Amino acid sequence: MVCFDVFNGDADGLCALHQLRLAEPLDAQLVTGVKRDIALLGRVDAAKNDRVTVLDISLDKNRDDLLRLLDAGAKITYFDHHFAGDIPENANLDTHIDLAADVCSSLLVNRYLQGRFLPWAVVAAFGDNLHDAARLAAVPLELNETALAQLCTLGECLNYNAYGVSEDDLYFHPGALYRRMQPFSDPFAFIAEDDVFVTLNAGMYDDLTQAHAVSAESKTACAALFQLPNAAWARRVSGVFGNELARTFPERAHAISMPLDDGSYRISVRAPLARKQGADVLCRQFPSGGGRAAAAGINALPEEQMTAFVSAFQHQYEVSL
Numbered sequence: 552m553v554c555f556d557v558f559n560g561d562a563d564g565l566c567a568l569h570q571l572r573l574a575e576p577l578d579a580q581l582v583t584g585v586k587r588d589i590a591l592l593g594r595v596d597a598a599k600n601d602r603v604t605v606l607d608i609s610l611d612k613n614r615d616d617l618l619r620l621l622d623a624g625a626k627i628t629y630f631d632h633h634f635a636g637d638i639p640e641n642a643n644l645d646t647h648i649d650l651a652a653d654v655c656s657s658l659l660v661n662r663y664l665q666g667r668f669l670p671w672a673v674v675a676a677f678g679d680n681l682h683d684a685a686r687l688a689a690v691p692l693e694l695n696e697t698a699l700a701q702l703c704t705l706g707e708c709l710n711y712n713a714y715g716v717s718e719d720d721l722y723f724h725p726g727a728l729y730r731r732m733q734p735f736s737d738p739f740a741f742i743a744e745d746d747v748f749v750t751l752n753a754g755m756y757d758d759l760t761q762a763h764a765v766s767a768e769s770k771t772a773c774a775a776l777f778q779l780p781n782a783a784w785a786r787r788v789s790g791v792f793g794n795e796l797a798r799t800f801p802e803r804a805h806a807i808s809m810p811l812d813d814g815s816y817r818i819s820v821r822a823p824l825a826r827k828q829g830a831d832v833l834c835r836q837f838p839s840g841g842g843r844a845a846a847a848g849i850n851a852l853p854e855e856q857m858t859a860f861v862s863a864f865q866h867q868y869e870v871s872l
């Protein structure tokens with residue numbers, strides 16, 4: 552029997568897997584990548600009775616490969632909070648999928664494990680910019696503000712590490728980062744004893760400082776669009792920058808665009824935190840778009856569709872007022 556652990560390379564994917572494997576150790580092949588690299592099941596070649604665990608990637612975006620693996624007789628466990636579409640009925644498929652705006656995959660794993668590694672789920676919820684949900688989940692831990700802020704910064708650092716167009720943009724390959732986390736059942740020990748935290752926190756600070764110098768390309772009371780350059784720092788920081796804007800201006804939607812080498816644009820959209828709606832619907836109108844209601848994106852928007860995107864973005868959030 553071969554085992555595969557397939558996970559999104561962001562904070563949520565990492566912490567979901569970490570909690571599960573702390574509870575149920577398993578020697579599995581890791582399948583992961585940058586945050587936007589979500590067609591991960593396509594890389595899995597599993598046979599009858601092989602075990603595949605899938606974390607924090609859309610079932611809908613992996614449907615063909617999921618069906619292929621089920622046909623091959625693999626046993627699949629799936630935790631996620633992205634758009635799933637119809638969930639196939641199959642005795643070999645065990646799903647824990649919840650699209651509520653205030654859950655993330657790590658909170659679903661935490662629920663499944665009845666809170667055994669709750670601090671890591673809190674880290675992930677902060678990483679997915681679910682600050683209210685993170686604080687609520689953290690109540691039983693009885694942490695002071697300083698400790699909560701540390702878990703928050705760790706979540707942001709792990710999330711920050713996953714952005715980037717290719718793995719070359721990242722400080723740590725997500726698989727290597729998971730291996731660094733693996734010995735630590737306590738995130739505070741990880742923060743104190745492994746230099747991952749210091750490296751990522753310093754990198755995030757530098758990249759954010761550059762982002763803060765960029766002014767909005769277009770801005771209304773309801774929606775603001777920022778254009779970052781085609782540079783490694785911008786590719787790394789786009790998600791964290793978008794989350795920060797969303798928290799600073801909770802009534803406003805945000806889009807961040809970045810030119811790619813092929814002339815297309817990478818777009819990240821954050822719905823207003825006060826109304827976590829519509830980002831997925833907006834992005835799915837364009838080729839390679841997807842995500843969640845609160846946070847979504849377009850992997851490669853053709854340049855000629857940029858004008859259409861800007862008006863759809865403004866329309867989406869003007870009318871929802």
Ligand SMILES: [Mn+2]
Nearest residue numbers: 563607655656
């Ligand atoms: Mn997630």
